Amino acid sequence: MIVEHLNLVDFRNYATADLTLHRGPNVLVGSNGQGKTNLAEAIVFLATLGSHRVSSDAPMVRDDKDFAVVRARLAHGKRTVLVEVQINRQGSNRARINGSPSKTNELPRYAHVVLFAPEDLQIVRGDPSSRRRFADQLLIQRTPRMAGVIADYDRVLRQRTALLKSARARGVRGEGLSTLDVWDDKLVALGSEIIHARLRLAADLRGPLTEAYAAIAGADHQPELEWALSVRGADPDADDSAADAPASDEGDIPTMFRAALQQRRAKEIERGLTLVGPHRDDLLLRVRDLPVKGYASHGESWSVALALRLSSAELLRSESPAGDPVLILDDVFAELDADRRRRLAALTAGYEQVIVTAAVEADIPEALHRHVVRISAGTITDERDTDEREDADD
Numbered sequence: 001m002i003v004e005h006l007n008l009v010d011f012r013n014y015a016t017a018d019l020t021l022h023r024g025p026n027v028l029v030g031s032n033g034q035g036k037t038n039l040a041e042a043i044v045f046l047a048t049l050g051s052h053r054v055s056s057d058a059p060m061v062r063d064d065k066d067f068a069v070v071r072a073r074l075a076h077g078k079r080t081v082l083v084e085v086q087i088n089r090q091g092s093n094r095a096r097i098n099g100s101p102s103k104t105n106e107l108p109r110y111a112h113v114v115l116f117a118p119e120d121l122q123i124v125r126g127d128p129s130s131r132r133r134f135a136d137q138l139l140i141q142r143t144p145r146m147a148g149v150i151a152d153y154d155r156v157l158r159q160r161t162a163l164l165k166s167a168r169a170r171g172v173r174g175e176g177l178s179t180l181d182v183w184d185d186k187l188v189a190l191g192s193e194i195i196h197a198r199l200r201l202a203a204d205l206r207g208p209l210t211e212a213y214a215a216i217a218g219a220d221h222q223p224e225l226e227w228a229l230s231v232r233g234a235d236p237d238a239d240d241s242a243a244d245a246p247a248s249d250e251g252d253i254p255t256m257f258r259a260a261l262q263q264r265r266a267k268e269i270e271r272g273l274t275l276v277g278p279h280r281d282d283l284l285l286r287v288r289d290l291p292v293k294g295y296a297s298h299g300e301s302w303s304v305a306l307a308l309r310l311s312s313a314e315l316l317r318s319e320s321p322a323g324d325p326v327l328i329l330d331d332v333f334a335e336l337d338a339d340r341r342r343r344l345a346a347l348t349a350g351y352e353q354v355i356v357t358a359a360v361e362a363d364i365p366e367a368l369h370r371h372v373v374r375i376s377a378g379t380i381t382d383e384r385d386t387d388e389r390e391d392a393d394d
Helices: 036-048 104-109 118-125 128-142 146-170 180-217 253-263 265-271 298-319 338-348 383-393
Strands: 002-011 014-020 024-029 067-076 079-088 094-097 100-102 113-116 224-228 282-287 326-330 353-358 371-376 379-382
Touching: 002 036, 002 353, 014 036, 014 379, 024 036, 036 067, 036 079, 036 104, 036 113, 036 128, 036 326, 036 353, 079 104, 094 104, 100 104, 104 128, 104 146, 113 298, 118 128, 118 298, 128 146, 128 180, 128 282, 128 298, 146 180, 146 265, 180 224, 180 253, 180 282, 180 298, 180 338, 253 265, 282 298, 298 338, 326 338, 371 383
Parallel strands: 024 353, 024 371, 113 326, 326 353
Antiparallel strands: 002 014, 002 067, 067 079, 079 094, 094 100, 224 282, 371 379
């Protein structure tokens, strides 16, 4: 897939913006705070329906505006698709595909993007929510209908948790809250589908992760990943007990889910929280048979984070009839030593389209240094267009 053109209206610091991109490497250069990452964020939103920087949509809308618009012309081989999303400060977003209204969860069917960013270090060093977010955004790209499943699960989770808080406030005991059973049924059905999809994703990433890590780090430290499931007793958000309940196979997830809810109902009412479900799970990451979080060096942590993204790209590449996903390397090279810069550039240069952002142009390896666009205070200057105009004047 190729992003041929990007148009923004009232997105972040851009009142309007137009960016033409080309096949192969594209370099966006500018000082920090000028708007490079905002362009990358807009492209990523089309693919994942979310931002890699914020958990809500409102910050992406320009100050004093009610909505932002992101439009992109995408090339899938010889086919061109125009996708558009209106990101509303309040309320549901709206989408259009080739000019016709569409559901927003249809966008990832057309936009395939993998982002590498400094924030990726939080996937391996941050709290479990960072790893769940990584997995779910990849799930949506892999199977776009999962966007609806995840959204429905979040809605049911909010309603069930509101009921638990109300019961706690009224002093209701577990056996006196029969209405909770209805929400349990919905939570189990949707949550089990998410858990199954996450387990399959982890299984499919294992091989590509091992290869990508060795290619980036130049060593085989035996990277591993597996899910710790709250339906099996793990509660990583509460007490870091994830390691007590790893999940290597799927088993009868709905039965375990329902039993865990029944077992913890009294505690859920006492705390006013839903304590079981995919929103409480954690993706465990190890190198050299040790947890990455707390044991891995800075270099090893970066290698794991980069390997997760690269293995994601390889997985999407192998499954998508639309060609390669677009790779976006957002201010990554400044964080890496010279050897990892060289290795990452070599691994990504063969993709159909790569977009690199950097504050210092010299940080970008030669293999990726081709089409250069300069960004300053929201103004986009394309060196290719400038050169063509100068040639015409001559």
